[in-house]
Structures are given as structure tokens and as C-alpha cells.
Amino acid sequence: MTGSLRKSGIEVLGDIPWGTHFCQFYETPQDLLYTEAAFFKAGLQHNEYCLWILSETNKELTVEEAASTLRKLLPDLDDYLAADKLEIVSREEWFLKEGIYDLKAIAERFSEKLKQALLRGFDGMRVNGGGAWLLDHFEGELHKLEKKIDQFIVGQPLIILCNFPLPHILGNDMFDVMHNHQFGIARRYGKWEVFETPELLQAKASLKKMNEDLEQLNNKLEQRVAERTQQLDEAVQYLKIEITDHKKAEELLTESYQQIRALTEHLQNIREEEQIRIARELHDEIGQQLTVLKLNADWLREEIDSPDKTIQKKFKDHMAMVDTAIQSVRKISTELRPSALDDMGLAAAMDWHLNEFEKRTNIQSYFLKSEKQPELSAKVQTAFFRIFQEALTNVARHARASEVKVTLTQKNSHLHLSIHDNGAGFDPQKAKEKRTLGLLGMKERAAMIGANYQVQSKSGEGTTVSVLLPIHE
Structure with missing residues (x-):
């Protein structure tokens, strides 16, 4: 889910992935409303729940006045409001x-709002709001x-878009704001500008190195697990x-097998932890850098606008x-x-x-829970999911x-x-004799x-893998 691209509604950005947190600097209320309308329109048209938190420029508006203003740019606004989208x-x-600023409570409100949106069948949620007012009232809280x-x-x-008025955000505050977002955009005099982080210049090299390191690590992990499993199986x-037929030997066998199982479990845990770490680094570092690289390349293409077909x-x-x-990157991270x-x-x-498996293999799949x-x-x-995953691979x-099924x-x-x-x-x-x-x-x-x-199978009659776990409620 988190790997899919979504329509941003903002022409300079195009499609952006879930998990995007970026900011907009604006000079006039018209620039702000233009972006908000385009941003929300894309989300509403693609099954996303939209949350508009009135920001500095429109803070004096009531909710009804804000809706009236947005209605001029979104003619279908009343239908979306009526459907609670x-x-x-x-x-x-x-x-x-109740007049209290509580960061923990604010985070819980975001979490609960997203949870309810997903339960209602939305693909996700997009949010727009501004936090520059915190600079005047709550020092250090914006960061x-x-x-x-x-x-x-x-x-x-x-997807979260934060608004910051340029007359209000200057100097060090602007650097802090950019540091806390993946990238920034600005609409000035009718033109878009995109601000990226310095890491963009190293994106290609970082991606190549990360892919090479990941491949080497995966190969080493697979080799170690295979070798260790073979050694353990032979030892058993x-x-x-x-x-x-010897009692003492039986006790020794039991003890050895428990140690082997503990070691196997330890190796499995190490592998899971390493995969989690690599998956997060791929998503957080390389995924974001590639997104910015794509935005930059698209901007260059528009700026150059060469008629040369070779360049195009x-x-x-x-x-x-x-x-x-x-x-x-998304596929590797998800796997x-x-x-x-x-x-x-x-x-x-x-x-x-299972849905991804059906798309990839064209094997009709059913899930009952x-x-x-x-x-x-x-x-x-983790154990249930990996067994399920290995069974589908087979x-x-x-x-x-x-x-x-x-x-x-x-x-x-x-x-x-x-x-x-x-x-x-x-x-x-x-299959047992082959020690698959x-x-x-x-x-x-x-x-x-x-x-x-348990595995039940017979030639020509399919296969059933079953796992039965006692649970204590």
C-alpha cells in the first residue's frame, strides 16, 4: 500500500508516494487557496479522505466561510462535504x-482520523494545514x-502539506522548516519553484551503493542460513x-536439539531485524532521494524544453x-x-x-478470515506471515x-x-527425504x-499447508 504513487494535484510535482511530508511557502492568500484546491481535488477524486486545518492566512475564516471560499474553486465541494469525504x-x-496545546493529543488525533478513514474504505488520507503560528506562541514547538x-x-x-507564509518565515526559521520536510515548493508570481535537500546530488551514487550492499547482504544471509540449516540438520x-537406545544419549540429544532450535530462532530473529532495518533505510533514504531526483529531472526537462529529439x-x-x-526499491523494501x-x-x-500475489501470478486467490x-x-x-509467504512462494x-484459498x-x-x-x-x-x-x-x-x-498433498490433488496455534484470551 505504502509504495503506490498518488496524484498530488500540483503540476510541478506530479505523482508522489504515500508518506510524503512537504511544505509550501506562499506570498498571497490566492496562491495558498490555489494550491489547497488543487491538492484536495486530487485526493477527493482518488478515494482519499481530506482534512483541511485552517492556517494563518485563513485563520479568521469560520469553517462555513472557508467552505464558501473553496467552493469557488471546487464546484463539487458540497457533494464531498455531504459524503463526509x-x-x-x-x-x-x-x-x-479546550485552549490547551498538547502534542501527544494532536498526534493521537491524526492517528485516529487515519484509522477511521481506512475503516471507511478510503485508500488513505491527505492533510493540509499551517504551523507558523507556533513560532509566536509556543517557542520550539514547531520543530x-x-x-x-x-x-x-x-x-x-x-500525505501532509504544511503551509508557511513567506512574510512570516524568514532567516533561520526557513532553514528549520526545510530541514523538517522532505522538500518544499513555492508559487510566486504565478510560477512554481521546488527546493530540494543537498542529498539530491548524491542520490544516484547512494542508490547504486545501497543496491549493491543489499544484494551482497542478502546473498550472505541466504548462504549463512542455508549452510547453518544444513549443518544443524546433519548434526541432528x-x-x-x-x-x-541410550537414556543418557537421549537426554543429550534433547538438549542439543533445544540448543539448535534456540540458535535457529536466534538466526531467524537476526535476519528479521536486519530486513526491517534495510527496509526502513530503503524507504526513508533512497525512496525519498529518488522522489526528489524525479522531481528535479522533471523540472529540468520543463526548463530546458529542447526540440532536439535526442535530448527528449x-x-x-x-x-x-x-x-x-x-x-x-519499493518492491525490495516490501519483500x-x-x-x-x-x-x-x-x-x-x-x-x-495475497492481492499482490494474484496480480503477479494470475492465480485466482481467495482469503477468508x-x-x-x-x-x-x-x-x-511474523512466524505466521513468513509461513504464509513461503507457502505462496511454493x-x-x-x-x-x-x-x-x-x-x-x-x-x-x-x-x-x-x-x-x-x-x-x-x-x-x-520431499522430506530431499530435506527441502x-x-x-x-x-x-x-x-x-x-x-x-502439517502438510497434506497428493499428486494431482493439490496441497494444503496448515498451522494450528493454541491461544489464550
Whole structure:
């Protein structure tokens, strides 16, 4: 979800990703309203919930007067207001509830508003407001507010545009504002300007190095896990053969196996933590730099406006390469660690991943889940998701299936996960003899959380992977 591009409505920007936090400097109320109208129109037309927090220039307006002003630029405004797709609130109502400025409460209001928008079926939310007034009334709070927004917006289906009047923001304040946003724009004398951070010049080199480092790290991780799994499997087999009928040997085998399982779990945890770190760095650093690189290249193309077809083709090829790089970064980041798993829980992450699987493989997919899902620890959610992910990978690679059905249900104090395909099937005994790492990995993950794991398959009759976990409410 967080990787998809959205229409900004602002011609100099074009499409921008979820998680974008940027600012606008303006000189006149007309410039501000022009941007706000275009920004909200794009969101309303693409199933986004819109929140307008009246800023410095329009702070004297009532909500009704603000709506009347915006109506001149958005003729369909009343329809959106009636459908509760656009909400207009005063600065006092949002930032100064009962006359008190409380940063924690403000952050909770943003979180709750986004949660309600998603529950109502919106793709996400976009927000427009201004915080320059904090410079006069609450020293140091503007920086804290913008930093809080930066932390909250990561991985969220959210776009936030902050307004700052140029007569009010000068000198060091302007540098602070730019530091707290991904980039800035200004509309002056009818023309757009874009302000980027210095890191833009290093975006290409950073992306290349990050991709190389990521590939090397992934290869090393895969090699280490494969080698360690093979060593552990051989050690367990050796111990079973050597000390089968001896009590002391059995105790030693049990102890050794527990140590091996603990080590395997430790390696899995290290790998998950590393993947989370890399995914965040890809999204936060490279993703943002690529976005700014794309904006800069698009600006250069408009400024140069050369009739030379060779130059035009070079620009077109460059933009295509940047778009491909952005998609690759998002794909790699999502595969390393889906943000939906941390943001919305196991069921939502599985639903999203299954939709992406169907798009990628053209295998008809169905997902059935209980309306009420139990509270699960991060460890359990990760284990269930990785088993589900590995099972779908096996379906895509080996099953030759046309349909896959996934269920996640709670019954009789147990959580049951089932992945069934109608593909070619296989002989489980032969697969066991081959010591397939994928099946072995799913089994070990289930064991680590105390769950029962089972694979049922027969040639020509498809495959069913089941995980059954006792839960205590």
C-alpha cells in the first residue's frame, strides 16, 4: 500500500508516494487557496479522505466561510462535504482543544482520523494545514510538531502539506522548516519553484551503493542460513543415529536439539531485524532521494524544453529509469518487511500480500478470515506471515495451480491458518527425504511459537499447508 504513487494535484510535482511530508511557502492568500484546491481535488477524486486545518492566512475564516471560499474553486465541494469525504476544522479546534496545546493529543488525533478513514474504505488520507503560528506562541514547538509528523508518517497511507507564509518565515526559521520536510515548493508570481535537500546530488551514487550492499547482504544471509540449516540438520541426524537406545544419549540429544532450535530462532530473529532495518533505510533514504531526483529531472526537462529529439529521448529514458528504480526499491523494501504487518496486523498484511500475489501470478486467490482477530505478539505474527509467504512462494514455483484459498480463523481457543491450492501436488515423503529447505523452514517457524504444522498433498490433488496455534484470551 505504502509504495503506490498518488496524484498530488500540483503540476510541478506530479505523482508522489504515500508518506510524503512537504511544505509550501506562499506570498498571497490566492496562491495558498490555489494550491489547497488543487491538492484536495486530487485526493477527493482518488478515494482519499481530506482534512483541511485552517492556517494563518485563513485563520479568521469560520469553517462555513472557508467552505464558501473553496467552493469557488471546487464546484463539487458540497457533494464531498455531504459524503463526509472532506472535513474542515479551525486551527483552535485541531491544535488547541479546550485552549490547551498538547502534542501527544494532536498526534493521537491524526492517528485516529487515519484509522477511521481506512475503516471507511478510503485508500488513505491527505492533510493540509499551517504551523507558523507556533513560532509566536509556543517557542520550539514547531520543530517538535514537524518531527512528530515525520515519525508518524513513515509507512502510512498519508500525505501532509504544511503551509508557511513567506512574510512570516524568514532567516533561520526557513532553514528549520526545510530541514523538517522532505522538500518544499513555492508559487510566486504565478510560477512554481521546488527546493530540494543537498542529498539530491548524491542520490544516484547512494542508490547504486545501497543496491549493491543489499544484494551482497542478502546473498550472505541466504548462504549463512542455508549452510547453518544444513549443518544443524546433519548434526541432528547424526545424534539420532548414534544415541537412539541410550537414556543418557537421549537426554543429550534433547538438549542439543533445544540448543539448535534456540540458535535457529536466534538466526531467524537476526535476519528479521536486519530486513526491517534495510527496509526502513530503503524507504526513508533512497525512496525519498529518488522522489526528489524525479522531481528535479522533471523540472529540468520543463526548463530546458529542447526540440532536439535526442535530448527528449534521453529525458524520457532517464525518467523511465528513475521510475523503475523507485518501483524496485519499493518492491525490495516490501519483500524484506511488509509495512502492513507492523501497521495493521497479520490479517491485513496477509490480505495485501495475497492481492499482490494474484496480480503477479494470475492465480485466482481467495482469503477468508474471522471478523474478530486475537491479539498476537510480534513474534507470532511474523512466524505466521513468513509461513504464509513461503507457502505462496511454493505455489507460484511448483504447484502449477489456477486457484489458491487462504483461511485465518479462530475457533475453540485455537488460531488456524490454512493455505490450499488446486495444483499438481507432490509426495510429502519424497520431499522430506530431499530435506527441502522451504518446508523445513516453515516447520521450524511453527515449532518456535508452539504451533502444530502439517502438510497434506497428493499428486494431482493439490496441497494444503496448515498451522494450528493454541491461544489464550
